[in-house]
Ligand code: 5AD
């Protein structure tokens with residue numbers, strides 16, 4: 001049997017980490033990762049279900065990759081992740097040739113499922129409220145920055161969101177395990193960790209909440225930086241702001257999804273905060289952490305979004321002045337509460353609102369970044385730049401910086417002078 005495997009990953013950082021976990025699980029059983037699907041005995045696609053577009057992209061790629069199976073019928077074809085969980089057996093019909101469909105709680109079973117496969121397709125979707133992939137050694141490519149999961153699942157049930165339906169309820173990992181994993185990563189040469197959870201603010205393990213976890217990880221020697229995502233505004237605590245402001249390794253950046261600037265829409269989204277509450281939070285955060293960078297997620301064309309609601313979003317975005325925003329057109333997701341609302345904003349209106357907000361954010365980002373020209377920023381060098389002779393790093397506030405390449409800078413924290421800003425990208429000099 002050909003025990004090489006290929007994984008293509010779609011979706012969020014959590015999914016990227018899941019692919020590394022799956023690679024770790026398979027490596028334990030003697031499988032070997034390849035980046036060439038035509039050499040692989042096992043082809044996997046790790047899928048996202050957050051918007052219909054994400055699913056269409058994954059389905060297209062699955063169809064394409066199934067071509068390898070036509071050439072070599074011994075290839076085993078596996079679809080995992082959020083869309084796998086959502087569609088289940090339907091995937092066998094949509095994409096004939098798929099052998100295994102496995103949801104986010106079933107990854108430990110993959111070696112067994114691969115071993116068992118005769119000619120019957122297998123679907124493994126059971127949710128396991130306890131599964132946190134503890135003790136699985138994620139297979140990470142060597143580098144400077146690594147993802148570490150602190151919790152999985154979500155209990156928030158925002159009315160538009162498929163995540164609670166496909167990833168199940170919240171479960172936090174024990175702090176000593178997280179700390180152990182981070183120490184291990186640092187020993188491998190990583191300098192930065194990004195702690196992942198659908199809502200890190202509701203992390204809790206016995207007496208440890210998220211801010212105390214941050215303080216604990218801050219003690220780890222050799223670790224330079226700690227980042228985390230995502231923070232839900234409804235339960236962001238003053239203690240967290242204190243940790244960001246006070247713990248030297250914790251970076252001054254909050255990803256704080258706003259979703260909409262209209263209270264009426266926020267309520268229909270079941271977000272649990274008001275615009276006024278959000279703005280108060282931003283003010284408190286900026287007071288506690290003067291250099292804080294703020295990024296957000298926005299949805300345009302949520303059911304019932306009138307021009308007036310949209311204008312309120314435009315206003316709030318102008319008022320806050322986010323450093324960056326991720327803006328999406330609303331996409332109804334089967335099984336969510338919002339999917340029962342009439343999807344009544346016409347596609348061209350959704351698209352026009354999207355364009356307006358992207359353009360607005362582009363101007364805000366440029367203006368904010370131009371202000372950094374002439375300042376000195378602490379930059380961690382992460383990798384080579386796209387062009388030869390360049391290196392790529394990030395400021396503590398997570399802004400990308402290009403700098404001239406020089407021997408021995410990789411993985412170093414440098415003090416750089418920002419000489420130019422081009423959109424979202426900064427250019428620095430030693
Ligand atoms: N349609 C559009 N965008 C969505 N998001 C989540 N669900 C949907 C949906 N059904 C966006 C939210 C979330 C981000 C990860 O994706 O803005 O914060």
Ligand code: SF4
Pocket residue numbers: 010011012013014015047048049050081082162163167
């Ligand atoms: Fe990540 Fe959500 Fe997409 Fe799943 S559905 S991969 S949790 S963004």
